[in-house]
Amino acid sequence: MADAAPRLTALAENLLGAPPPVRIRAWDGSEAGPTDAPVLVLRHPRALRRLIWKPGEMGLVRGWVAGEIDIEGDLYEALDRLSGLVWDRPDRLPRDTRLAAAGRELWRLAGPRAWLPVPPPAEEVRRRSGPLHTRSRDRQAISHHYDVGNDFYEQVLGPSMVYSCAYWRDGGTLEEAQRDKLDLICRKLRLREGLRLLDVGCGWGSMAIHAAREHGVEVTGVTLSREQAAYARKRVAQEGLTDRVEIRVQDYRDVKDGPYDAISSIGMAEHVGSALYREYADVLYGLLKPGGRLLNHQIARRPEKDAKGEAAYRVDDFIDAYVFPDGELAPLGSTLSILEGAGFEARDVESIREHYTRTLRVWVANLESAWPDAVRLTSPGRARIWRLYMAASALAFEHNKIGVNQILAVRTPEGGAAGLPLRAREWTETPEIS
Incomplete structure (x- = not known):
């Protein structure tokens, strides 16, 4: 029956x-x-x-x-x-x-075989041993998520190859919204010719290229993904920017050629982990000149409490196993406190939560429209993982389960002259972009 x-x-x-x-x-x-x-x-x-x-x-x-x-x-x-x-x-x-x-x-x-457990699908990450966030373990985690294949990410992200929340205006395409996000960050950091920028977690090189091409800065981009680095170097060469942009396969903790005038960290801090977040803040603070600026673009979770009213946090098993191994989200307040504890002066916080809902829905639509190619470039299981996690994440941002914020922080020099405009958010006056 x-x-x-x-x-x-x-x-x-x-x-x-x-x-x-x-x-x-x-x-x-x-x-x-x-x-x-x-x-x-x-x-x-x-x-x-x-x-x-x-x-x-x-x-x-x-x-x-x-x-x-x-x-x-x-x-x-x-x-x-x-x-x-x-x-x-x-x-x-x-x-x-x-x-x-x-x-x-x-x-x-x-059925009759119910007593037999079913092995997990091949795409699931094996549980790793040893301490969290050692350099070798971080390399494995980053490789799992980002070394899926550059051709696959091109299908999802489109020509911009930016894997973080876009900044939308009325109308406009994903590529325009990602360009506007990169330029917003450059203007918040007050980038100009002659300055040095460190792009932590540089991905496929989009921020490094934009900052060098549009604002004349010298950029060092670091990533743990070899596939990303190879792709970014090729793009830098095609843009004729090899004299201004260097892409390294390097842990941010191993960067020793500071000080820099500015640091951008866009969608990277989620991989750091709560236990090492203070080290992250200390390292970036130490890599900046006095007066140097940090733009920290990061997903945040809402504060959680257990039945006793005490702080509690559970890493999502699906995300940890299939998507972002060893990743953690922190509340905005915790991130600000740690940055301040490292010596930074927080000068601006902008929430762009709704922008991520829209970005993710476009990524899902891109994946669905290119489904046969996406499956061919990875595997049916991996393509299904990305579709599920991006759709579920879009709803999480939409319903205010998680958010995303840009924090502008300064290594304010002695005497207190931060070097920022007196009038708040001067960068909101967008210059015309050719």
Whole structure:
């Protein structure tokens, strides 16, 4: 009998106390649930085995990566409807016989091999041993995320090859919005010909090229990704900027040729980790001249508290395993406190959270429109990972679960002359860009 979907729907309703928010289609062709909702497709009973052996988010994600779970219809609506269910809120599960009965029903639906665990998909990162954020471990983590293939990132990011939040105006393309973001950072740092800029986590070289070409500075860009560095050097040569831009495969902690007039850190600090964030701040402070400026562009999480009202933070298992190994998000206040503790004077903070929602939706649309090529350039599982994490992140920014901020900080010299304009945010008066 083709009855898996009705049985799963009844199981979910019994546990949740309400009908499931999406329609379910099972491997046997059966369907159940609201007809006006996105469809959660379970292509194989293995998806249930994954939930049995890895309850919660990771079981679902493993099924998604393996292609055993899919969504038909609006992906954003489906993720919105599914967010906050029992895998995110175990306290909502009934503490009575219903839970045991649901478990038995899940085992029956999973089939005769339910007692066998299912290996995780090949794209999952193995758990690493040893201390967090050693130089070798950081290289492995960065390689996992950024050495996916430059051709793949071209499909997602477009010609700008900027992998951080764009700065949108009314209308405009992604490329224009990324150009405006890079120029905003340059103007906040008051870059001009003759100054030296260190771009920490320089990616594919977009900030380094823009700063050198449009503002005449000398730029040193550092990244741990060899693929990024090779791509960035090629772009620098094509722009005729090899006399102004140097790209290194180097840990920022190993940069010894300061002092610099300015430092840009755009979407890099999320990889540092809370335990070493003060070291990060100290190193950047030490690399700046007195009066030098830091622009720290960083995703922030909201402060979390446990049942006792104490600070608490749990790294997301999906993000840690599949997307950003060893990455951590910090609240804005914590970041500001650590920068100030290192000696910086914080001069400006700008939240651009809504800009990231829009940026991510464009990246998802780029990926979807180039899906066959994206799969060919990586793998079906890796392409599915990127689609899920970018769509889910767009919703997280949209619903204010996370934010993104640009912090302008100064190594203010003795005497207190920071060298910044008296009138706040002079950089908002955008000069005409050719």
